[in-house]
Amino acid sequence: MPVDRCYIRVKAMLIAPHVDRSRHLVSVNAPTTENPRGFHRLIGGSVELGETHRDAIIREVDEELGARILDLSHVGVVENIFRYNGELGHEIVALYTGRLVPDLADEGGTLTESDGSIVPVVWRPFDDADVAVPLYPAAANDWIRRIRT
Numbered sequence: 182m183p184v185d186r187c188y189i190r191v192k193a194m195l196i197a198p199h200v201d202r203s204r205h206l207v208s209v210n211a212p213t214t215e216n217p218r219g220f221h222r223l224i225g226g227s228v229e230l231g232e233t234h235r236d237a238i239i240r241e242v243d244e245e246l247g248a249r250i251l252d253l254s255h256v257g258v259v260e261n262i263f264r265y266n267g268e269l270g271h272e273i274v275a276l277y278t279g280r281l282v283p284d285l286a287d288e289g290g291t292l293t294e295s296d297g298s299i300v301p302v303v304w305r306p307f308d309d310a311d312v313a314v315p316l317y318p319a320a321a322n323d324w325i326r327r328i329r330t
Contacts, residue, residue: 192261192274193238194225195250196321196328197281204304205325206285207316208292214266221305221316223276224292234275242281245292246302250279256328261318274318278328 197206207221224245228237235255242248254277261272290302305312307325316322 189271189273191228191234192225192272193228193234193241194223194274194276194318194321195238195242196256196276196278196325197224197250198278198307198328199287199304200280200284203308204306205328206281206290206302207305209301209303215264216315218314220314221303221312223316223318223321224302225274225277226295228275235277238275238277245294246281246285246290248281248283248285250277251282253277253279256324259318259320259324261320263317272318274321276321276324 195206199205206224208224210216210220210222212219224242225238226241226245228234232240235253239250239253242250256276256278259274259276261270261274263270263272285302287304291299292302294300305316309316316325
């Protein structure tokens with residue numbers, strides 16, 4: 182089912198550092214008109230009506246990865262205005278950081294979207310200047326750099 186992008190969506194997303202603190206977990210998304218090589222996205226999703234963004238990130242990580250979050254900490258809020266296959270999108274994203282339990286494998290991990298689709302996840306380096314695909318929400322990059330240090 183297509184996503185209705187005619188309104189501003191509220192999201193909660195997690196910056197989940199690897200135990201070695203050199204990488205963080207992201208989903209691998211298919212190519213779009215704007216990103217022909219695809220893109221990476223922080224783990225998380227939409228806040229449901231009546232749900233806090235803190236409760237949303239806990240639920241999303243459980244649903245998508247079957248994991249819990251230790252040391253969950255709210256780090257900030259970013260605004261994400263973007264185009265997805267030519268269609269305008271707008272999100273307000275509450276960013277969190279925390280450790281996943283159980284730890285995900287270094288390779289071959291996946292998450293399950295709400296529609297049942299399976300999406301690969303990878304550990305993206307914090308020092309990502311050589312990574313060919315962009316990370317979204319792009320405004321989270323400043324927070325990601327702070328969390329690494």
